[in-house]
Amino acid sequence: MKKLVNHPSDVVREMLEGIALQAPNVVILGEENVLIRRDIPESYARPVALISGGGSGHEPAHGGYVGAGMLSAAVCGEVFTSPPTDAVLAAIRATAGQKGALLIVKNYTGDRLNFGLAAELARAEGIPVEVVTVADDVALRGHAERHQRRGIAGTVLIHKIAGAAAARGATLEVVAAIARDAAANLGTMGVALDGCTLPGVEKSSFTLADDEIEIGLGIHGEKGVERSAPLPANELTEALLINILDELAITRGERVVLLVNGLGATPQMELDIVLRAAIASLRCREVYVERAWAGTFLSALNMPGCSISLMRVDDGKLALLDAHTDAHAWPGKGCVNPTIRLDTSGVHHEESVVPSLDAARAAWAARLKAALDAIALALVENEARLTELDAFAGDGDLGVSMRRAADAVAATPVHALGTAPQALASLGASLRRAIAGSSGPFYATALLRASRHLADKPEPAPHEWAQAFRGAIEAISELGGAKAGDRTMLDALIPAHDAFEEALNHGQTVQRAWAAAVAAAEHGAHATAHMHPRVGRASYLGERAIGSPDAGAVAVVCWLAALRPHVGGKA
Template sequence: MKKLINEPSAVVREMLEGIARQAPHVAILGDENVLVRRALAETSKRPVALISGGGSGHEPAHGGYVGSGMLSAAVCGEVFTSPSTDAVLAAIHATAGENGALLIVKNYTGDRLNFGLAAELARSEGVPVEIVTVADDVSLRGRVERHQRRGIAGTVLVHKIAGAAAAKGLGLNEVAAIARKTAENLGTMGVAFDGCTLPGAEKAGFHLADDEIELGLGIHGEKGVERTAPMKAKELTDTLLGNIIEDLGLRNGDRVALLVNGLGATPEMELAVVLRDAFASLSQRQINVERAWAGTFLSALDMPGCSISVLRLDDEMLGLLDADTEARAWPGGGAVNHRVRIEPAAAGASAAIGSSEMGEGNAGPWSARFKPALQAVAHALLDQEAVLTELDSKAGDGDLGASMRRAAEAILAVPATALGGPDKALAALGLALRRAIAGSSGPFYATALIRAARILADHTAPTALDWAAAMRGAADAIGELGGAKPGDRTMLDALVPAVDAFERELKSGYDAYKAWAAAVSAAEAGARETANMTPRAGRASYLGARAIGSPDGGAVAIACWLKALQPYISAR
């Protein structure tokens, strides 16, 4: 398994050194794998020390939460292994003053034993120590008693609230009481899409088939409580939230904080979707989301999946969540935006322009000719979506198939009233594609169609040569916009040969139908030839000679829609 490590045995220490390099307020405690706050007052003036930790592999927990307003120290064991009693005791000695220390422990046997023994040893030395155990995994409800559940991602919220309470100067018993209240009002449930791989291991601890997901997993690569079929984000979010809400007994009007946590290999995009769905689900239940975050807060190495944590809030906890901290991994903020959409400032003017460009009035004879031809183009592009996606994946970002699908859908949606004349039809198509397609395809096609519409503006009944001139203008517009030319392995390698052939055959006396057939053949040949070209423009140019061997997707798309138009080209 490929990993960015040196030696598996040294990975935790080297990771801590990397973390400390980024955080001037943090230092490594001697030879122990412990990160501590650097700037501590003399022992008589120190606030309650907040210490947490556990096995490594959960980054940014726990080292990322060391700092004023959160943890005083993070005790880091080997990957997924509890730290030693001596390491925890060293952290207590380094950070606890006369006000003592609070140990926040996730409910795993090794952590409870080692933190618990260290606390007992510290007490025997006269250091006041309290322990708060976090057992927020609601997936185990009905299987084990609450105090036997695992501690997972919601622990980070306990760190934040207890850390802020300590920073306010509250006493040990008060800080511990606030931490316990937080833990008691907290529920978390997670889902994994596959296992994770430990440093030095050849494969993940478990694998899931494409038609399986694991509900209720822990954070150490262990399996969950139920294996089921994949669900859409909304359905999965409802499943996780349903268990949390029932376990916490949340009711209408309750106030909560929402934490969507990535397990190490889940993109921010997907976490944001889950937060969106979770917020909607809670709001529909009339549960008020006061604060919300999505990101990776407590991971399981490279596990794909996420967890959702919900914390029932009161004013005290909300104020402590909002308090400042220098811990580098805490994102801050959390304020909920209750109005996520506003209308553009010029919405009225844009709508008017769009309506004009799309055309008003009755469909005429041109509409009857254009509509079936455009439908044929759209269906041809839809049929080729998978092919275009595959081609673009080999030399680009793989989005061409989806872009052409959106183009096809936009073409089908153009009203017949917008097709009342050649220039109007082309302008309407340009508008539709501009709005429907992002990336590079949209601007290229829209610019080409706008240029062609302008060329035909004074031609109410354009001849075949007039259409050829419009095609030439469209090709020129694409070249000017993208800075490409024939031979650069782009869409122009199909479009320009098609225009050349169409003009040549028309000027040689062939009718438009035969000339168009020659154009289609030239486009197809040009698209095939791109397989032998080294790309010199566009994203494929980054690959250089590695792109050789398969044709350019943009050129294949050109040949596709040109061929689809063939049955609708009249001889005159």
């Protein structure tokens, strides 16, 4: 497994040095793998020290939460290994003043033993110490009592609440009580899409097939409580939420905060989708989401997946969550936007005037609609192929873009197809709205230009279609700056147009002319496999793009070929 490390035995120390270099308010405690606040006051003036930690590999926990208003120290063991007792004791000695220290411990045996022994040693030295154990993993609710369950991502919320209480000057007993109450009202459940890999280890802790996910896992690469087939984000979110809501007995009218946590290899895009689903589900239950966060807060190295945490709150807990902290990994207040859409009902949009269709126009529109449906079907059937080709030399989004184009084309109403210019303009507007990236502007511009060429020709003759075709190609070239030979969609469009026009000029029927156009487009698209890209994303790859045809040119062939049975007569 490829990793950006020097030597597996040095990863924790080198990571801590990297963290400290980014956080001027944090320093490393001597030779211990401990991060502490730089600005700790004199012993007599110190608030309750807040200390947490555990095995490394959960970044940004725990070092990212060191700072005024959160942790006084983070004690970091080797990857997925509890820190030694002496390191915990060193952190207590360095940060605890007369008010003592609170240790926040995730409920794993090694952490409980080492933090617990350090607490006893510190008490023997006269330092007041309390220990709060977080056991928020509801996945084990059917297998273990609460005190036997794992502590996972919800622990970060306890860091924040207890840290804010300590910063206000509360006593050790009060800070501990606040932390225990918050932990008792906290539940978390996670899902993995695959395992994670430790530095220096070739294989992941477990592997999942493409048709498997692991539900109810911990944060150390251990397996979950159930293996399932993949589910859409909405359904998976609902499954996790049900377990948390049942465990905490949260009912209608109650107030909660929501934490969607990435496990290390999950894009923010997917975490935001899960947050969206969770808030929608909770609102349907009339559970009020007072604060919400989505991001990577407590990871499991490079594991793909996420966890969801809910915590029951009141005004007091919200004030502590909202309080300021200097910890650089805390994301902020997490206020939930009550209205996420701008009402555009009063905003003017251009509207095409749709004339009523007489019998002749209706018949023409029906034939054109059948042709468009054929195009849509061809693009859908080729989505995977276009995605694969585009991924070879681009960003892999063309398949999805053409699927959206297909949906837009298929949704074009018959009444918008009564004349050729009207149909082209309507299609251009639909594609402009449906397709992001470069494809949308290219096709929309081409169709708009072609529509203008046919402005006074409701049912164009073949040679007039050829002229409009040429105008469309010129529009694409002007907009994108490409020309023949640059390895773009033009390398299919230009030979298609030339073959179509030449065949018509030689007296061929429009059907034969279009067949020649399709054949020329196929030959042109195939030739792009040997072209050096000069524009677009593929140009960044240079010679590495050679060997596979351009996806945009292949997409052109798809819809040109789909039109072939429909070309001729009046359509």
